[in-house]
Amino acid sequence: MDKLGISPFNFISQVIVFLIVVWVLWKWALPVVTKFLDERSGQIQKGLEDAETAKRQLAEAETRVAAMLEQARQEGQQALARATQAAEHLRTEIEQQARQRADEILAQAQKNIDQQIAQAKSELSRQVSDLAIMAAERVIGHSMNSEDNRKLVQEFVSQSRDLQC
Numbered sequence: 472m473d474k475l476g477i478s479p480f481n482f483i484s485q486v487i488v489f490l491i492v493v494w495v496l497w498k499w500a501l502p503v504v505t506k507f508l509d510e511r512s513g514q515i516q517k518g519l520e521d522a523e524t525a526k527r528q529l530a531e532a533e534t535r536v537a538a539m540l541e542q543a544r545q546e547g548q549q550a551l552a553r554a555t556q557a558a559e560h561l562r563t564e565i566e567q568q569a570r571q572r573a574d575e576i577l578a579q580a581q582k583n584i585d586q587q588i589a590q591a592k593s594e595l596s597r598q599v600s601d602l603a604i605m606a607a608e609r610v611i612g613h614s615m616n617s618e619d620n621r622k623l624v625q626e627f628v629s630q631s632r633d634l635q636c
Contacts, residue, residue: 596628603628 596625599628600625
């Protein structure tokens with residue numbers, strides 16, 4: 472070994488020192504490094520699991536939000552349908568009240584017209600009676616004031632009205 476420039480004593484001492492260093496590292500340093508690497512590996516694994524859990528929770532939250540939005544949309548549509556139905560019911564009720572009021576107005580107007588017609592017929596009958604009495608007075612030459620004569624003329628006028636109507 473001397474030919475190679477290596478001293479056997481130095482070589483053996485370096486091998487012994489190397490083995491001591493390896494043994495010390497193996498005994499004290501390697502467990503610490505292994506422990507550290509195991510802890511780090513555990514932290515990484517936990518981080519991956521937490522990320523997977525967060526991803527799963529996010530997907531669940533998105534599903535819940537979508538369900539809530541769908542429920543809100545359905546409730547909005549139901550509220551709109553109820554409001555539309557209520558408005559339609561109110562419109563129908565108002566139309567019915569308006570028709571009823573119009574019918575009442577027409578009935579009242581017809582009643583007023585019938586009363587006015589009856590009043591006009593009565594007035595016309597009275598005027599015809601008065602004219603008939605006046606004509607009879609002129610023809611006869613004296614006044615016909617008795618109640619019986621007036622009734623006689625009234626009966627005549629009413630008979631002639633029945634014939635015309």
